Amino acid sequence: MAPRYPIPATACRMEDSIKRSRFIVSADHAPDMDSAKRFVALIKEEFPDATHNCWAFAAGPPGDTAQVGMSDDGEPHGTAGRPMLNTLLHGEVxxxxxxxxxxxxxxxLGTGGLVRAYTSMVNCVLEGLVTKERVETAALLVTIPYQAVTVFKRMLPGYEAEVTEEFFTEEAAFALVLPSEYLERFSEELREMTDGRGRVEVK
Incomplete structure (x- = not known):
């Protein structure tokens, strides 16, 4: 899984008229399949009188097809859901x-016109979407000798690490969260810094 990638920061909606048909595109963050289905149900509830509510979702990293779904919702087969999903999978979000x-x-609109219309609506919302960076993190418990505490705390900003709890007994222990992409390098530096006495436990 990609450790960092853009995801929707907030819901987004846009509208267009294509050959007198009114098209409304709604997009939102969907971290899993359940939340994607809830979003689809919410929009269908909002527009119950619409001719079609076609949908697609990709609930994983950009381009990942493990958690995807789509529906033509009554449009001719392959003219809405599939082109919408293809656009999402190539949209880098x-x-x-x-x-x-x-x-x-x-x-x-004809089949070609429908494909173009649904593709263009998804492209439109992707262009207008405000995104934020998703960072995959790891939760750790780090145990070190007391004499290493100052140097340890000095190294944390370089790994974007955030201490959530501190424990002081026979040794110093810290619960922290850091981007998982740094985990291996962080563990190596900690071992070197403490002459092998530091321990890293992934929670």
Missing amino acids: GEIAVVVTRYFGGTK
């Missing part, structure tokens, strides 16, 4: 769910 709501305006 992870953990995202999208619903495109359509109110039919009387003019048929």
Whole structure:
């Protein structure tokens, strides 16, 4: 799994009119399949009178297909859900769910037109989306001799590590959280710094 990647920071909605049909695209953060399905249900509830509420989600890192879903919701097979999902998978944003709501305006778009319309709506919301960085973290318990505490605390900022608890008994112990991409290098430096006496336990 990618240790860092962009995810939606907040929900986003945009609207467009294509050949008299009204298209509304809604997107939100979906860290897992359950939250993605809840978001889809919420949008369907908001627009119960829509002709279609087509949807797609990719609830993992960008491009990852382990937790994906899609639906044409009554549009011709392969003209909505699949192009929406393909756009999401190439959109470089992870953990995202999208619903495109359509109110039919009387003019048929044809299969090619539908694919273009649903693709363009997802591209539109991806461009307008505010993102934040998702960082995969590891929780650790670090035990070190007292004489190493000052040097240990000095090394923490370089690993973006945050101490959550401190324990002082026969040795000094610290519960901390740091990006998992740094775990191996952090453990190595700690061992060197304490001549092998420091211990790192992943919680």
